[in-house]
Amino acid sequence: MPRNASTILKLIALPLLFFSVFFLVPLGVVLVSSLLDKSSAQPSLINYISILADGYHWEVILTTFRLGLSTTAICLLLAYPLAWYLVRIVRSSAWRRLCIIILILPLFTSNIVRSFGWMVMLGRTGMVNDILRSLGLIERPVRFIGTELGILIGLVYILLPFAVLSIGTALSRMDKSLERASQDLGATSGQTFFHVTLPLSLPGVASGAIMVFALAVSAYVTPALLSGGKVTVLSMLIYQQYSTVFNFNYGGALSIVLLALTLTLVGIANHLGRVRGER
Template sequence: MRSDLHKAMLLLALPCLIFLAFFLVPLGVVLLSSLMAEGWQGASLQHYARILLDQYHWDVILVTFRIALFTTLICLLLGYPLAWFLVRVLRSSLWRRIFVIALVVPLFTSNIVRSFGWMIMLGRNGQVNDTLRALGLIDTPIRFIGTETGILIGMVYILLPFVVLAVGTSLSQMNRGLEYASSDLGASPFRTFLHVTLPLSLPGLASGAIMVFALAVSAYVTPALLSGGRVTVLSMLIYQQYSTVFNFNYGGALSIVLLVLTLALVALANRAGHVRGG
């Protein structure tokens, strides 16, 4: 028994050390730097006061979380039907594999490359405006670059596969007998979906939403490239402080504020889901 315990502890030692070295220690360094005054001259909360008492920072926070929230909602609205199509509509396993590969392959491409692609497509003379003009929907080009709409388009394209894969896994593992039982008891397909299928797929929906929101709220490359310098999010401010201004104390405070606000919103959403489910 003691030998098995020692083996288990040895197996856990390496993951714990990696977690400590590559997560807790860097996070501790960022937290410590955020609590130091300029020039590392003693402890201070001046950076947090600067962030929380300045309207500019609150505007940036609002833009950051608004983009992340809308990205999450759009990914959920588009991802659930697509996951349903892959799992419930496609009967051929070959075509299902093809669609899944087409969905996953872009994940192996750098976000920089994909964002540059969207910069070309969303430009004034890009394919999107050309298509809209050809269909007679617009007379003059729409400005996408430098707007929140352009950032949303790029973010949804990059993060949509996470929702599709999470919901698709949940749907594929669902007990179809419960749906058949609901139909046998006289429920319509819509009522069966609303009262049986949707609640059973909520874990996959929730996990996909959390992944998308966490990735969207901390994204840097896509907002930086598609913003055109006109829209600023927190990750861009953090990058600027670390790479350009070299103000690690202020940058650390911005990072901790982003982390705390993100965790708070995820916790509230998780609690709301438990309360509703209960």
């Protein structure tokens, strides 16, 4: 074996071993468990049939992915202007670093703590309702806790930094000479943005969208706390099967369904983006 090939193999051996032990093996265990009938311990598709034939599960699945898609869309709409401000408008490196620190600082705090904070702020006597009343926008408190809106607010707050950092990285690596060339050829600022800047930043937008969507549909703490027991998502059902019902086979099937649906939607999005890029 050539020395270069041997060196490369040694370098990737440890990451491959780590990936296999801590991802592929647990995933395989969950998959095998999902294909076993709890009562007979025999191979069976009964768990998947029960999930797909139950209207309640489909309602939970739709709720989960509706929240995931809504969170992704809102995060992207908020993240692009924030990333643009940090990369293109801020001139002071010290101020930019401070803004980035403020942006990522919540990531060092537990999701549980942040979710409890939102429970206080979104309560009937919380800060959000107080502000809305003081502005004359509402006459009586709005119920956020126990609604999809409350969960959506919490998820957007927690996942927004991932989208901002991803889009900001794409914008910072962009060749600005292409934008100057577009303007030199007579394009307006708006035309340059929509025909040059935005298409070139789409890889950052896509990676940010994938991260936010994957984290949103698999989130447990935020939906569990902000739902008030009135909204159920797939991660909550999975947790119940493992910790309360102790039906590991059914919980494994729910996990595989969540993973399969997530990968399917991400794959469709990647395919559509590739087709659009080829055009």
